[in-house]
Amino acid sequence: MTTSPGETGSFHPREGAPDAQDALEGAVAAPLPSVSAEPEPSSVEEGDETFAERLALLESKVAAAAVERQFDDAKDIDGGNQRRSSLLPTILLPDAGADRRGGVLQLPQSTFSLLITESTPCSAPSILGLVTAGLSMTCLILALIYSLSMGNQMNPLGLPVDVSPIVRGAQFLGILIGVLMEDEIPQGLELIAISTQSSFLLNDKSTVYKRVLFSSTLRLIVGYLFLTGLFVNVVQTSDVLTCFFDVLALQFVESIDDVAFNLGMRGFFGSSISRATRERHSLQAAGDRGIASSSWVNRFVRGVYYVNAAILLSGVIVISVKQHQGDYRCQTLTVSFDEVAWEDANIKHPRRDESSEPMLLIYPYFSGTYREEGTFNGYPRYREMNKNSGAPYDSSTVGAEFVYCKEINSWVFRHERIRTSLFEEKENECSWLARSPETEDFDLKSLEGKWSVWTGNVEDTHISFECNECWDFSNCNYHGRCVEKQCVCLPAKLGDGCEVLSLEGSADQFKKVYNRPVYMKHNLSGLPGSSESPEKWLAFLLGNNTGAGDKDLLPGNYSMVLSYSGSRWYGSIMGQEVLSKFYGDAASQYHGFWARAFKRQNALIISDTTNDGSPVSSDFYLQEERGDEEGGGAYGMLVPLADFVGSGLFVCVSENDCR
Numbered sequence: 001m002t003t004s005p006g007e008t009g010s011f012h013p014r015e016g017a018p019d020a021q022d023a024l025e026g027a028v029a030a031p032l033p034s035v036s037a038e039p040e041p042s043s044v045e046e047g048d049e050t051f052a053e054r055l056a057l058l059e060s061k062v063a064a065a066a067v068e069r070q071f072d073d074a075k076d077i078d079g080g081n082q083r084r085s086s087l088l089p090t091i092l093l094p095d096a097g098a099d100r101r102g103g104v105l106q107l108p109q110s111t112f113s114l115l116i117t118e119s120t121p122c123s124a125p126s127i128l129g130l131v132t133a134g135l136s137m138t139c140l141i142l143a144l145i146y147s148l149s150m151g152n153q154m155n156p157l158g159l160p161v162d163v164s165p166i167v168r169g170a171q172f173l174g175i176l177i178g179v180l181m182e183d184e185i186p187q188g189l190e191l192i193a194i195s196t197q198s199s200f201l202l203n204d205k206s207t208v209y210k211r212v213l214f215s216s217t218l219r220l221i222v223g224y225l226f227l228t229g230l231f232v233n234v235v236q237t238s239d240v241l242t243c244f245f246d247v248l249a250l251q252f253v254e255s256i257d258d259v260a261f262n263l264g265m266r267g268f269f270g271s272s273i274s275r276a277t278r279e280r281h282s283l284q285a286a287g288d289r290g291i292a293s294s295s296w297v298n299r300f301v302r303g304v305y306y307v308n309a310a311i312l313l314s315g316v317i318v319i320s321v322k323q324h325q326g327d328y329r330c331q332t333l334t335v336s337f338d339e340v341a342w343e344d345a346n347i348k349h350p351r352r353d354e355s356s357e358p359m360l361l362i363y364p365y366f367s368g369t370y371r372e373e374g375t376f377n378g379y380p381r382y383r384e385m386n387k388n389s390g391a392p393y394d395s396s397t398v399g400a401e402f403v404y405c406k407e408i409n410s411w412v413f414r415h416e417r418i419r420t421s422l423f424e425e426k427e428n429e430c431s432w433l434a435r436s437p438e439t440e441d442f443d444l445k446s447l448e449g450k451w452s453v454w455t456g457n458v459e460d461t462h463i464s465f466e467c468n469e470c471w472d473f474s475n476c477n478y479h480g481r482c483v484e485k486q487c488v489c490l491p492a493k494l495g496d497g498c499e500v501l502s503l504e505g506s507a508d509q510f511k512k513v514y515n516r517p518v519y520m521k522h523n524l525s526g527l528p529g530s531s532e533s534p535e536k537w538l539a540f541l542l543g544n545n546t547g548a549g550d551k552d553l554l555p556g557n558y559s560m561v562l563s564y565s566g567s568r569w570y571g572s573i574m575g576q577e578v579l580s581k582f583y584g585d586a587a588s589q590y591h592g593f594w595a596r597a598f599k600r601q602n603a604l605i606i607s608d609t610t611n612d613g614s615p616v617s618s619d620f621y622l623q624e625e626r627g628d629e630e631g632g633g634a635y636g637m638l639v640p641l642a643d644f645v646g647s648g649l650f651v652c653v654s655e656n657d658c659r
Contacts, residue, residue, distance in 0.1 A: 108187060111257040111264070114276060115215040116208055125276035128269060132260045133218045139253040140225040147232045153471040154330070159319060160238040161329030162379075162442035170240040171316055174247045178230040179309045181251050185227075186301050188219030193297045226254040231312050235319050238441070326380060330445055330467035331372040332390075332486070333382060334496055335402075337363040337434075338462040339567050339609050341634035342455040346419040356422055362634060363434070363453065363461070364567030364609075365592035366400050366413075368514060369468055369496065379404035379411075379442055387514045387590055390486075390496075397589045402444055405430035409438045411447055413463075420454050428454065434463065468496045500613030513590050516613050519562040562615055562650075565592040569615045571605035605649075606635060620649040 107113040114129040150158030163171070195212050233246040264273040322328060345361035369390045370382040384399030385392060393399050400415040412432035420428040434453045441447065445465045453461040469485040470476055476487035479498035487498050494500035495515050511518040559579050561572050607618040621638035641649055 108183075109258060109261050109265075109277075110187075111261050112184075112187075112215045112219055113261075115218070116211045117279075118276060123276075124270060124272045125264075128260060128264060128273055129215075129257075132257045133222065136222050136253055136256045137225060139256075140222065140229050140250070143250065143253070144225065144229045144232060147229065147236060150236065154467075154469065155328045157232060158236055159323065159328050160236070160442065161326070162323040163238050164440060167238060167240055167243070168320060170243040171234050171237065172313065174234045174237075174243045175230065175312045175316060176309070177244075178227070178234070178247050178251065179305075179312065181247075182223055182226055182230075182254070182308075184219040184254065185223035185308065186305060188216040188223065189301050189304055190297055191216045193300050222254060222257075226250055227308060227312065231315060235316060326372060329372075329380065329443055330469055331380075332468040333370045333445060334368070334466045334468045335370050336367045336464045336466075336611060337567070339364055340453050340455060340459060340461045343634065344456065346422055348417045348419060356419070359593075359596070360634065361418065361593065362566075365565060366415075367566040370402060376403040377406050380444070382444060387592075388512055390515075393589060393591075397591055397594060400433075403430070405432060405435070408432075408435065409440065411436040411439070411444055413451075434461065470497070495613055514564045514566055514592070516564040519615070521560045524558050524560055567609045567611075569607035569610070569618060569620070570603040571620065572603045605641065606638060615650050616652055617646075617648045618650075619645060619647070 107116065111125075111129040111132045114125040115133075118126040118129075120126060148157070152158070191212050195209060195216075229250050230247065233250065234243055237243040237246060260269075261277055263269065265277040267274045340363045342361040342363075344358040347357045347359045366384060368387050369385040371385050371390075371392075372380045373383045373392075374381050382402040383392070384401065398415070398417055400413060402411060402413055404410075405412045407429040410432075412430050413434035414431045415433065416431075418433060419431060420426075420433065432454070434451050436447045436451055439447065445467060447463075448465045449462065451461055451463045452458050470482035470487050471485070472482055473480065476482055476489065476498045479493045480487040480489040482488075487496065489495070489498035494512060494517060500516055511520075558573050558575050561574050561579070563570055563572070604623055605620045606623050607615060607620050610618050612618065620641045622641055623635055624637050624639060
């Protein structure tokens with residue numbers, strides 16, 4: 001700026017970044033002396049000297065303002081986050097047509113930045129950067145390994161079989177929050193994208209291009225480990241609070257580098273690290289390669305950011321659909337009831353004008369295979385299957401079921417023909433015969449343990465559940481093939497897992513109930529001895545027709561049948577008529593409860609409770625003094641048939657029969 005003689009000149013500061021005019025702020029621009037037509041020589045010399053001094057002052061301030069402007073423009077780029085970062089390392093790059101004014105890129109407060117600014121790999125700041133990166137990666141890897149160890153062959157990720165809509169919403173929010181909080185991937189991608197068109201130099205002109213790539217790669221590794229762990233942990237949760245706690249825990253582990261950097265600035269790790277975290281560095285692009293367009297970099301980083309979010313959310317959607325379809329839950333269960341009896345169960349007969357009849361209900365009669373069939377109250381429904389084939393019962397036999405009862409927030413066991421009261425208003429909620437503790441779990445298998453059972457009163461019992469599906473032949477005890485998750489046993493092998501002993505001939509050549517073989521001895525007559533001489537029972541079972549008593553109690557030419565009833569082996573006397581039904585079509589639909597196995601089949605000897613596939617090694621008892629089903633207890637008085645507990649009653653004829 002110049003002034004003509006006689007004018008008064010001054011500089012006025014403007015708002016915005018400082019420039020040459022700003023450099024003159026605070027410096028008083030006094031008016032130049034007026035010039036007359038004929039100036040005195042002494043006055044002119046004095047004015048020229050004053051003007052030269054002011055011009056020199058102006059040039060020095062303009063130079064200082066140019067340097068200061070570079071750093072102020074850097075603050076404009078990153079906004080408010082940079083107001084507190086005046087001591088952060090920066091990358092200074094020439095403009096070269098870039099959108100970033102002044103070519104300045106601010107590095108974040110992170111120990112990853114120390115891996116760029118430190119020239120000595122063995123220096124304390126560099127070691128701190130490596131240690132914090134390694135600590136974050138180690139913690140994230142351990143968390144991921146633990147989460148993946150929760151799975152199995154059917155469910156590799158260990159996912160819940162299904163979750164409620166509230167938990168499903170929390171899972172989606174957890175993914176969104178985690179992606180928003182994750183900052184290592186955007187920062188790493190930004191530096192790598194810029195470095196593809198720029199070669200960085202430190203103030204001392206040393207090349208740091210490789211350091212930028214190394215630091216950014218570590219950032220990406222930590223970032224994607226975080227996103228992977230985030231996805232696995234979120235989809236594994238089955239309650240809302242756990243979902244959000246997992247997100248926060250993983251975010252804390254990922255941000256260890258930021259915490260360590262702030263501690264270093266405060267001097268917690270020594271003076272050298274404190275100086276390194278406070279020192280300002282300038283990195284410049286070498287040569288005329290220029291800098292990548294910030295608009296291109298932003299589009300690239302945003303694209304990857306959106307892709308990451310889309311992949312994680314799509315994964316949650318796919319898992320939600322599979323959970324709803326039942327892909328992660330066992331759809332065929334083997335259920336085992338502890339022995340509890342209800343002596344006066346109310347049985348409704350649809351064919352008898354809905355009249356009721358008291359019957360002895362021994363809960364283990366309902367042990368066996370249950371298969372998922374549809375849903376009830378939004379939860380899977382499991383129906384009782386045929387005790388022999390594992391297929392659904394026909395219309396002549398109605399199976400029991402396990403369903404979820406929202407009235408009591410519990411899983412319940414029930415049967416449509418068994419009522420807990422003759423009066424509907426006094427009926428148990430959802431007509432439950434057994435109920436689990438309160439739960440919102442969709443996985444019935446996980447509820448093995450203590451249940452409440454109805455026997456006219458509420459009693460405690462134990463119900464166990466075992467998945468009845470296979471993945472390879474090892475699940476079939478190497479005695480069968482796995483076909484569509486079900487074991488197809490080799491000849492002469494029985495059981496859901498082909499675990500029952502083999503017999504001579506194929507499985508089609510002998511009868512079976514409750515997936516166990518039926519043992520028979522035919523053409524017997526006479527009466528066994530009393531309980532005072534149990535050795536006569538052994539002779540009776542072996543076919544020696546000795547004994548005394550009222551022969552009218554026994555049919556002529558009867559058979560002794562040893563069969564399983566869900567928890568015990570029954571030794572029953574059957575005449576030809578009953579035996580023909582046992583051999584006939586009724587056998588294919590056999591059910592211990594509806595067949596009244598204990599009374600109608602004249603069970604005389606009874607084993608201990610057992611789940612074994614063979615009666616060998618089980619102790620047996622002579623059943624005596626049993627009253628009617630309405631009284632006298634479930635089994636009456638049981639008299640041991642062997643002298644020693646655990647010695648059993650039956651033995652194998654040959655080893656091949658008991659493999």
